Amino acid sequence: MRASALIAGLYPPAVRERWGTEISYEVSESGIRSWPNALTGAVRLWLHPSDWPETLTGQTRRVLAVALFAVTAVTALLMRATAPSDTLTADLGHPITSLWLAPILLGIGLASPLPRRHAFRRLATVTIRTLAAPTAAVLIMLLAANSGLIEHPTGFTNAALLIYYWATLAFTALQLCTLVARAAPVATLPTTRRLCAALLFIGTGLALATGQSLLTITRTAPHAGPITVTLTLGLLAAATIRAGHDLRLRQMA
Amino acid sequence: MHSNDAQMLVLTVLAERPLHGYAINTAIEELTGRKLGPGSLYGALSRLEARGLIEPADQVPEARERHRTMQITGPGRETLRVELEQMARVSRAGLSALGIAPA
Numbered sequence: 001m002r003a004s005a006l007i008a009g010l011y012p013p014a015v016r017e018r019w020g021t022e023i024s025y026e027v028s029e030s031g032i033r034s035w036p037n038a039l040t041g042a043v044r045l046w047l048h049p050s051d052w053p054e055t056l057t058g059q060t061r062r063v064l065a066v067a068l069f070a071v072t073a074v075t076a077l078l079m080r081a082t083a084p085s086d087t088l089t090a091d092l093g094h095p096i097t098s099l100w101l102a103p104i105l106l107g108i109g110l111a112s113p114l115p116r117r118h119a120f121r122r123l124a125t126v127t128i129r130t131l132a133a134p135t136a137a138v139l140i141m142l143l144a145a146n147s148g149l150i151e152h153p154t155g156f157t158n159a160a161l162l163i164y165y166w167a168t169l170a171f172t173a174l175q176l177c178t179l180v181a182r183a184a185p186v187a188t189l190p191t192t193r194r195l196c197a198a199l200l201f202i203g204t205g206l207a208l209a210t211g212q213s214l215l216t217i218t219r220t221a222p223h224a225g226p227i228t229v230t231l232t233l234g235l236l237a238a239a240t241i242r243a244g245h246d247l248r249l250r251q252m253a
Numbered sequence: 254m255h256s257n258d259a260q261m262l263v264l265t266v267l268a269e270r271p272l273h274g275y276a277i278n279t280a281i282e283e284l285t286g287r288k289l290g291p292g293s294l295y296g297a298l299s300r301l302e303a304r305g306l307i308e309p310a311d312q313v314p315e316a317r318e319r320h321r322t323m324q325i326t327g328p329g330r331e332t333l334r335v336e337l338e339q340m341a342r343v344s345r346a347g348l349s350a351l352g353i354a355p356a
Contacts, residue, residue: 011295018302018321019295022274026291034290041292045299053302 004028007035010042013063014052047242050250062184064195064243068111068202069180071236072104073173075206078229080169087215100208107201110194113180113187122186130179134172141168192247199244206237259289259297264306264325264333271310271324274298298323306332 004027008020016023027038045051046067052060079090089097115123141164144150153161190198213230220226266272266280274294282288289297301307306329310322325333348354 015295015299019274019298022321023291023295026275026278026294030288030291037290037292039292041290041296044292045296048300051296051300051303053299 002028003035007038007042010039012042012045012049012052014055014059015045017055018053047239048246049243050246058184058189061189061192061195062181064199064247065111065113065184065190066177066181068107068195068198068240069177070173071202071206071240072108073177075104075209075233075236077169077173078232082213082216082226082229085213085216087219088209088212097212100205100212102205103201103208104205107198107205110201111190111198113183113189115187119186123183126182126186127179130175130182134168134175137168137171141165192251196244196247196251199240199247203237203239203241203244206233206240210234210237259293260301260306261333261336262289263294263297263301264329265337267307267323267325268330268333271322273322277323301329305329 002024004024007027008016008024011020011023023038027034049060049064052063054060079088082088087097088100090101091098144161150157150161210230210233213226213233217226217230262281262285263277266277266284269280272280277298278288278294281294288294298307302323306326307323308326310324
């Protein structure tokens with residue numbers, strides 16, 4: 001894929017549908033010197049959902065709901081990558097260090113599309129079709145882990161299992177986001193007010209997680225891994241809070 | 254360029270006639286001597302359309318897909334008039350402070 005098409009693909013869907021071809025053309029014509037402006041433009045639009053024109057009613061809400069699930073999925077993968085941690089946990093056994101999870105779960109609850117009364121069958125079909133493959137991948141992983149066939153893998157086997165494990169987690173996260181997008185036509189989308197609250201709750205949870213992750217860095221010798229995780233969590237927190245603030249301003253206008 | 258400046262420039266060139274994205278940037282280049290970056294231009298177009306200040310000029314959906322020619326709306330003209338009058342007041346005050354008679 002050409003760089004110009006890739007950059008155009010980074011814009012929010014509503015903008016991409018309208019101007020994607022022309023953005024790609026202009027980036028391609030102006031060359032590499034236009035990349036910073038084009039990338040900044042994409043980031044700025046993602047941070048200001050009130051600036052998205054709508055092709056279909058509810059398009060902005062659908063995209064935001066999917067984006068919030070994507071943010072949560074990335075956070076879950078980051079958590080898995082950093083585990084075990086003394087300062088940032090996600091289990092009931094450590095309530096204080098897992099407190100950051102509460103606003104995130106509340107936010108996800110608010111951002112979830114709700115099933116319609118007469119569309120349960122269609123929703124179930126969409127869910128089964130979307131989650132069948134990741135469920136199978138997880139089951140294969142669990143069977144392999146509990147079969148006793150692989151006790152102490154080394155070398156290539158170990159690398160292959162590790163790749164399979166992370167690919168399965170990433171695929172499951174991707175399919176969960178896809179499910180939210182596919183379920184939207186047969187479910188009731190969250191209102192803008194609910195999404196605004198969801199963005200702010202998830203942003204708050206991510207900010208708490210960033211603070212706790214920062215504690216890990218200050219307590220131990222700095223490593224690239226924890227620093228990257230902290231920076232990513234901080235960026236996600238800032239982005240979700242900014243987008244939530246933008247939606248709140250639109251509601252007040 | 255500041256996003257509000259980009260929006261003002263887009264409204265200004267669209268006040269004359271409907272144009273598509275690339276032609277808008279060419280008109281801005283003729284007006285100011287430089288083109289807007291793609292992020293500034295299409296960000297401004299998206300914001301203006303979301304606020305109902307511009308709209309597609311083609312009513313047929315297929316034509317919209319091909320050209321995306323945009324035109325200024327009534328609220329867009331009003332917004333532009335208010336902004337330009339404010340800029341004109343600032344311009345007059347600045348020129349007066351410099352001892353230059355406005356053209």
